[in-house]
Amino acid sequence: MESWRRNPLFFWIVGLPPTLWLVLFFLVPLGLIWLFSFSDKRGIIDIELTWTLANYARSLEWLYLEIFLKSFWMAGATTVIALLVGFPIAFAISFAPPKAKPWLLLLIILPFWTNLLIRTYALIAVLRSRGFVNFGLEWLWDQGNWVLSLAGLGGYQLLGERFEPLELLYNNFAVVFGLVYVFLPFMVLPLYAALDRLDRSYIEASLDLGAGQLRSFFSVVVPMAKAGVVSGVIITFIPALGSFLQSDLLGGPDSQIIANVIERQFKSANDWPYGAALSFILMYLTFFALALRAVLSRGNRDAEGL
Numbered sequence: 343m344e345s346w347r348r349n350p351l352f353f354w355i356v357g358l359p360p361t362l363w364l365v366l367f368f369l370v371p372l373g374l375i376w377l378f379s380f381s382d383k384r385g386i387i388d389i390e391l392t393w394t395l396a397n398y399a400r401s402l403e404w405l406y407l408e409i410f411l412k413s414f415w416m417a418g419a420t421t422v423i424a425l426l427v428g429f430p431i432a433f434a435i436s437f438a439p440p441k442a443k444p445w446l447l448l449l450i451i452l453p454f455w456t457n458l459l460i461r462t463y464a465l466i467a468v469l470r471s472r473g474f475v476n477f478g479l480e481w482l483w484d485q486g487n488w489v490l491s492l493a494g495l496g497g498y499q500l501l502g503e504r505f506e507p508l509e510l511l512y513n514n515f516a517v518v519f520g521l522v523y524v525f526l527p528f529m530v531l532p533l534y535a536a537l538d539r540l541d542r543s544y545i546e547a548s549l550d551l552g553a554g555q556l557r558s559f560f561s562v563v564v565p566m567a568k569a570g571v572v573s574g575v576i577i578t579f580i581p582a583l584g585s586f587l588q589s590d591l592l593g594g595p596d597s598q599i600i601a602n603v604i605e606r607q608f609k610s611a612n613d614w615p616y617g618a619a620l621s622f623i624l625m626y627l628t629f630f631a632l633a634l635r636a637v638l639s640r641g642n643r644d645a646e647g648l
Contacts, residue, residue: 378618389614397619406603406620413599416514417583420521424529424578425571427522432533432570433563436540447534450527458524462591465520469510469592476507512594520588525581529574536570537563572635580628600624 379398381391400406435446453461468474483505510516540563548558564571586601600620607617 375618376622378615379622381615381618383613383615397616398623400616401620401623406600409598409600409603413583413601416518416521416589416599417579419518420525420582421529421575421579423518423522424526425575428526428529428533428574429567429571432530432537435530435534436537450530450534453524453527458587461524462520462587465516465523465592466511469516469519471507471509471511473510475510479508480505511592512597514593514597516592517589517597517599520592521582521585524585524588525578528578528581532573532577533567533570536567536573540566576631576635580631583627584624 377391378389380393380395381389382394382396384390401410431450435443435450438446466473470476510519544562544566545558548562549555553561583599584601586599586605589597589599589602590605604617604620604624607613607620611617
């Protein structure tokens with residue numbers, strides 16, 4: 343700290359450019375969108391600041407509340423599935439040999455090297471009626487019929503003569519599947535960071551005292567990784583709530599979430615004030631979640647201090 347005080351010029355040289363960047367390209371646009379949320383649309387492109395709350399009141403209509411609830415349901419389902427899938431993955435990576443850890447982490451980060459749009463279109467090829475999943479299931483179906491027929495069990499009567507492709511695309515399942523695929527690394531990385539710092543002597547002590555592996559996992563590992571779980575849940579749930587690409591490309595008519603409504607307000611409907619109000623409602627909810635996490639974390643630290 344004293345070195346910074348002795349060299350204030352160096353501090354300003356280093357700190358001023360990123361500060362200006364954040365102000366000009368983050369805070370100023372964000373402030374404009376916030377002002378738009380209190381504005382009225384005049385004509386096609388004119389927006390007048392009237393400090394009205396009509397845009398926020400409009401979002402309380404049941405049509406939009408239902409979309410909000412569906413958005414929270416999909417984001418919540420995505421977060422829960424990512425946690426259930428990501429925790430064993432992060433646990434396995436943290437206990438892997440040191441030479442294997444960088445390569446396993448590379449596999450987790452590797453999807454970020456490909457554009458999100460390309461990855462989403464790749465999922466369409468996987469999930470469509472004549473996609474890789476249905477091709478694989480059809481092959482297993484045929485093999486099962488062949489094995490049962492050889493066994494003289496009348497396989498065609500048991501399994502049916504023809505495999506009917508599963509409808510895996512353009513529905514809520516496809517949207518949640520796509521969201522989990524995209525945001526799973528956001529869950530795995532903070533979980534790995536928490537588990538990698540885990541004091542393994544606690545696990546050894548639990549096993550030595552007679553607890554089984556499953557009980558040691560839930561009684562020792564999971565509570566000690568709580569910080570990583572909370573961080574993973576937040577940084578998975580919030581982007582999933584605001585993502586519109588997966589529901590736009592993978593979902594059907596009943597799979598639209600609030601992010602799609604916001605996109606349409608800014609693009610096709612050209613109603614920027616209402617789109618800004620919906621955007622800031624999501625932001626307010628995000629701030630509330632972060633504040634709640636800070637309060638709970640402070641309460642846990644106070645309880646541990648007592």
